[in-house]
Amino acid sequence: GIQVEQSPPDLILQEGANSTLRCNFSDSVNNLQWFHQNPWGQLINLFYIPSGTKQNGRLSATTVATERYSLLYISSSQTTDSGVYFCAVYASGAGSYQLTFGKGTKLSVIP
Amino acid sequence: ETGVTQSPTHLIKTRGQQVTLRCSSQSGHNTVSWYQQALGQGPQFIFQYYREEENGRGNFPPRFSGLQFPNYSSELNVNALELDDSALYLCASSLGGRNTIYFGEGSWLTVV
Numbered sequence: 001g002i003q004v005e006q007s008p009p010d011l012i013l014q015e016g017a018n019s020t021l022r023c024n025f026s027d028s029v030n031n032l033q034w035f036h037q038n039p040w041g042q043l044i045n046l047f048y049i050p051s052g053t054k055q056n057g058r059l060s061a062t063t064v065a066t067e068r069y070s071l072l073y074i075s076s077s078q079t080t081d082s083g084v085y086f087c088a089v090y091a092s093g094a095g096s097y098q099l100t101f102g103k104g105t106k107l108s109v110i111p
Numbered sequence: 112e113t114g115v116t117q118s119p120t121h122l123i124k125t126r127g128q129q130v131t132l133r134c135s136s137q138s139g140h141n142t143v144s145w146y147q148q149a150l151g152q153g154p155q156f157i158f159q160y161y162r163e164e165e166n167g168r169g170n171f172p173p174r175f176s177g178l179q180f181p182n183y184s185s186e187l188n189v190n191a192l193e194l195d196d197s198a199l200y201l202c203a204s205s206l207g208g209r210n211t212i213y214f215g216e217g218s219w220l221t222v223v
Binding site: 004031033040042045048088097098101102103104 | 113144
């Protein structure tokens with residue numbers, strides 16, 4: 001099956017700093033989503049981005065499907081950005097109904 | 112607020128028991144998926160239901176089973192619980208199989 005790798009596994013930032021999270025995937029994909037999981041376990045959609053670039057406030061994401069990677073940018077980080085960020089993909093092809101997740105990047109933003 | 116609700120939020124079961132977890136999908140969504148998330152790992156796909164039929168299953172044994180009802184709500188049943196079944200169980204709904212999906216807050220299951 002498709003492999004999803006995220007880096008770095010852990011990241012500690014000072015409040016106000018910028019960061020880039022990376023997601024590499026091993027095969028072509030139909031869909032790629034970025035999620036933020038808060039300490040209570042809730043997974044919040046950040047972006048649906050199978051290709052191209054999107055921005056939402058201080059967050060933006062870019063997916064280069066032909067090179068099989070996606071990047072999540074966080075600017076002017078805040079303590080509320082802390083949590084685990086997951087990248088997840090649907091592989092291309094019939095019957096591929098499962099969303100495959102990476103292991104996540106754990107972000108800690110300190111005041 | 113994703114519009115997907117799960118119950119119960121926390122529960123403790125004994126090894127060998129059975130458990131039923133429930134999920135109400137976002138209004139208008141006809142597809143429900145269930146995921147298991149062990150501590151420190153990403154969620155893993157259990158199965159997906161579309162219009163009351165299972166239409167995709169991950170690498171989980173048959174003691175993990177599910178149902179989807181006409182109103183698109185869903186249940187996950189796990190029989191003969193094992194200690195390794197301790198995890199966060201996440202329900203997600205979507206319109207169709209591979210569109211943007213929205214997760215509930217999860218059910219934390221502890222098996223002792």
